[in-house]
Amino acid sequence: MADWANLLEETDVAIAKEVDKIHITEDSNKSEEPTPPAPAAAAVAAAAVATENTPENPSEDPEKLKAENSFFTKVLRSQLVESKTEVEIQQRDPNSPLYSVKTFEELKLKTSLLEGVYGMGFNKPSKIQETALPMLMCDPPQNMIAQSQSGTGKTAAFVLATLSRIDEAAKYPQALILAPTYELALQIGEVLQRMASRTEIVVEHAIRGKRYARGTRIGAHIIVGTPGTTVDWVFKLKFFDPRQLRVFVLDEADVMVSQQGHQEQSIRIKKTLDPRCQCLLFSATYEEDVMRFAQTVIPDPILIKLKREEQSLDTIKQFYVMCNNESEKYESLCNIYGTITIGQTMIFCKMKTTATWLLKKMAEDGHAVAMLTSDISIEDRLVTLNRFREGREKVLITTNVCARGIDIEQVTVVINFDLPIVHGSGTPDMETYLHRIGRTGRFGKKGIAINFVDNAETLRMIKQIQNYFNKEIVKLNTDDSDEIEGLVC
Structure with a gap:
């Protein structure tokens, strides 16, 4: 038992030393950039091994996840939001x-x-x-x-x-x-x-x-x-x-x-x-x-x-799309990408398996895509975030591990592949929704948030979110190219 405790302590010290080497500044990538992660195909295989068919939050220690999310709030920030709301x-x-x-x-x-x-x-x-x-x-x-x-x-x-x-x-x-x-x-x-x-x-x-x-x-x-x-x-x-x-x-x-x-x-x-x-x-x-x-x-x-009504940025247009299943969600996603030019996108999923499936589908279709879940070490997450910031990957698929974590000017679209739900309640998680869509519309720029809705229950949640924040969420038909093109107007 003593040997095990000593080994654990030595491991903690080694990790702390490695984190000491991480400098998250504008210049850190130039001189101390970590080794780039494996290509998307290898990442898919590795992710599939580590992934369980469970929601991100309930399968993890919620306190650990919340603390890690706090850290990612401050990662990669080089500018400030130009907020005009009064306090x-x-x-x-x-x-x-x-x-x-x-x-x-x-x-x-x-x-x-x-x-x-x-x-x-x-x-x-x-x-x-x-x-x-x-x-x-x-x-x-x-x-x-x-x-x-x-x-x-x-x-x-x-x-x-x-x-x-x-x-x-x-x-x-x-x-x-x-x-x-x-x-x-x-x-x-x-x-x-x-x-x-x-x-x-x-x-x-x-x-x-x-x-x-x-x-x-x-x-x-x-x-x-x-x-x-x-x-x-x-x-x-x-x-x-x-x-x-x-x-x-x-x-x-x-x-x-x-x-x-x-x-x-x-x-x-x-x-x-x-x-x-x-x-x-x-x-x-x-x-x-x-x-x-x-x-x-x-x-x-x-x-x-x-005030609550001031917490949602006015620069974000919010939409919802009716779908029957994950395949229709992916089809809607492809229609959006095939119609308008998008800078960088964050896609939020509830399940790790959904994130892995989506990563594989998008990589097969030729998209430069990366994935973050809580299975990935903090050091590797920082590498992925830096690559996303630099535009090496245009799409970041994640779970709630990054709901609070990225401020990147080029993120123009946030997609809720699955709506955030309070575990065990069947009600929308308003705080997580706010943080998710807040990944776009940064620094005073306009952003788009698109929610995929697959049944009457999630449609009811969309109405609840709309009423809670007093912000309209407009229905979007992704089969209509003209309507999709109107997103950027």
């Missing part, structure tokens, strides 16, 4: 004036931080940053719970606010950022390091595989970590004193507070903080019960959130 703000004192900024100069940042911001390609604050940053950076510090759609600059907002609170001369941890997975922690750490590149601020990662001798005192200014490792560093190894922290951030808070283990560990750390420590929760979505819980954890927070 809803609730603050402690309703009579207090609200401030917003249109330029980063208005925040009166240190020159070194301002240079870091512009060095990352941010020319002006996004909508969420316009509103959140003045409140995040005001004195005295204010706690905040913020919700905004994917791609709007949440990470850059709390990173910039955190960096602005750091005293570079004080060589001890002054900020702690927690994320649900070590991959996401590494990604946040990279953003911190890039934005702080003109400063002397040091960032450390409290993740699996990072080891220091007992008695070590961490001298980094900011720690980014996962809850489990951070709890060990604080309570067992005493690497730093949480009472000295000025900023405490929970990223992807809907994941962090909805998972029992992460929830307990995060609360345990939170209880050790100085009452003056600024506490921030950021996420793309909050279910009502999670929001209520978050408000019990964060005292007197400012709330920034989107």
